[in-house]
Amino acid sequence: AQSVTQLGSHVSVSEGALVLLRCNYSSSVPPYLFWYVQYPNQGLQLLLKYTSAATLVKGINGFEAEFKKSETSFHLTKPSAHMSDAAEYFCALWMDSSYKLIFGSGTRLLVRP
Amino acid sequence: ETGVTQSPTHLIKTRGQQVTLRCSSQSGHNTVSWYQQALGQGPQFIFQYYREEENGRGNFPPRFSGLQFPNYSSELNVNALELDDSALYLCASSQKTGPSYEQYFGPGTRLTVT
Numbered sequence: 001a002q003s004v005t006q007l008g009s010h011v012s013v014s015e016g017a018l019v020l021l022r023c024n025y026s027s028s029v030p031p032y033l034f035w036y037v038q039y040p041n042q043g044l045q046l047l048l049k050y051t052s053a054a055t056l057v058k059g060i061n062g063f064e065a066e067f068k069k070s071e072t073s074f075h076l077t078k079p080s081a082h083m084s085d086a087a088e089y090f091c092a093l094w095m096d097s098s099y100k101l102i103f104g105s106g107t108r109l110l111v112r113p
Numbered sequence: 114e115t116g117v118t119q120s121p122t123h124l125i126k127t128r129g130q131q132v133t134l135r136c137s138s139q140s141g142h143n144t145v146s147w148y149q150q151a152l153g154q155g156p157q158f159i160f161q162y163y164r165e166e167e168n169g170r171g172n173f174p175p176r177f178s179g180l181q182f183p184n185y186s187s188e189l190n191v192n193a194l195e196l197d198d199s200a201l202y203l204c205a206s207s208q209k210t211g212p213s214y215e216q217y218f219g220p221g222t223r224l225t226v227t
Binding site for chain 1 (some may be wrong): 117120126140144146148153154155158161168169171203205214216217218219220223
């Protein structure tokens with residue numbers, strides 16, 4: 001069955017430090033994968049997506065993610081954290097057979113001054 | 114280009130009551146999906162509407178129902194509200210003829226059931 005696992009419900013980094021948010025997936029077909037960000041009391045904003053093209057995907061706000069089939073991973077990174085990056089981040093898998101996104105449980109990113 | 118809008122922003126209901134949430138899709142989009150996001154969790158797929166018909170459904174009971182109108186806007190109806198229905202309800206629109214995984218989310222409706 002298709003599923004998404006996000007390791008670490010909370011990640012805390014210092015401003016300027018590397019951000020690494022982990023996502024692993026399970027899929028019986030080639031996956032379409034997404035990262036969304038959610039700021040407090042707001043909806044979801046698409047950060048980036050993988051749709052079987054380049055394995056290194058660049059998104060908005062300096063974020064990027066690398067698709068690794070051998071590790072069934074799609075980790076999100078940013079070289080230097082900014083205070084404005086503090087938010088909840090969700091990894092999601094698209095299920096084309098049922099036209100729905102399957103989301104992980106989310107990782108809350110805290111950025112310390 | 115108008116984004117996805119939802120109304121109301123917040124809603125407080127009593128257990129056993131019924132509620133209707135509304136969503137206007139992004140301009141040019143003909144498909145609407147609804148998701149429930151309980152506190153501290155990721156969104157869960159409720160159902161999708163395309164051409165005014167339900168086009169897929171998640172693991173939600175029949176008291177969750179929906180409608181899509183000719184202008185592609187949509188309603189989510191929940192009957193016999195339970196305390197566990199308290200959540201943020203997100204609407205997402207997409208274009209069926211394009212990459213339907215390109216889903217654009219609205220700001221959500223926060224439902225509190227007391």
